[in-house]
Amino acid sequence: MSASETFRALHGSGLLILPNAWDAASTALSIAAGAKAVATTSAGVAWSLGWPDATQPPEAELMGALARMVRVAGDTPVSADIEGGFSDDPKEAAGFVRRTWETGAVGINIEDRTGPAELLAEKIAAVRAAVGPGLFINARCDVWLLGLGPVEGRLEEAVRRATLYKAAGADGLFMPGVTDAETIRGLVGLGLPLNLLARPTLPDAKGIEALGVRRLSAGSNISAAAYGTADRLTRGFLADGDSGPQAAEAMDYGALNNLMPG
Numbered sequence: 001m002s003a004s005e006t007f008r009a010l011h012g013s014g015l016l017i018l019p020n021a022w023d024a025a026s027t028a029l030s031i032a033a034g035a036k037a038v039a040t041t042s043a044g045v046a047w048s049l050g051w052p053d054a055t056q057p058p059e060a061e062l063m064g065a066l067a068r069m070v071r072v073a074g075d076t077p078v079s080a081d082i083e084g085g086f087s088d089d090p091k092e093a094a095g096f097v098r099r100t101w102e103t104g105a106v107g108i109n110i111e112d113r114t115g116p117a118e119l120l121a122e123k124i125a126a127v128r129a130a131v132g133p134g135l136f137i138n139a140r141c142d143v144w145l146l147g148l149g150p151v152e153g154r155l156e157e158a159v160r161r162a163t164l165y166k167a168a169g170a171d172g173l174f175m176p177g178v179t180d181a182e183t184i185r186g187l188v189g190l191g192l193p194l195n196l197l198a199r200p201t202l203p204d205a206k207g208i209e210a211l212g213v214r215r216l217s218a219g220s221n222i223s224a225a226a227y228g229t230a231d232r233l234t235r236g237f238l239a240d241g242d243s244g245p246q247a248a249e250a251m252d253y254g255a256l257n258n259l260m261p262g
Contacts, residue, residue, distance in 0.1 A: 044223030079107030144177030
């Protein structure tokens, strides 16, 4: 079974938990920890390349980072978060996705943000035409994440968007910001595997799996936590020169080094 087929099959039943990686080392760490697939976090990748989230780093840097992640992942499927395709032109977005596919990534997340749902549907259709059936297209709907429109109308708007995205060729539906069971129940029957973003108020993995959710993403949480730890240790070291806290929290050098395939 190819990585593309494996990734698609992972959405067929049960709950696929994706810790979200941001570079080659975090990819290797995720797989060693037991991740069945790896998805990137656009924020974490941008930070690792020295750019703020929601901006486009130079494409060569993005593709290079993704190619390194794919290399380290080996046979494990990799999906790339490409924000909105970095263009409002569906053909240009599709070209970007085509180049993403050529790195070896087998899936993408592509989002609507505050733009019209019809535009994302056009992008999805253009991507499908450019890349073919192998790519898993996860359509991200930001109605809840960005608080778009009145609360009482969000489920109806999400259903409308999901219908457009499915008709355009999407394979999955990502609804970050949704945490309550009633709304989840309203989304799982839309004909696409439902992906949620981890939040403290979300039911645990068993709970959302029982509700019919097929994918759970950490998003930028783990990368932000890693940088938070680095910030705390760096500030402590600058203050007193004590390396004890670093040694206490460090992963074993040999174990970490052996995760890298070379």
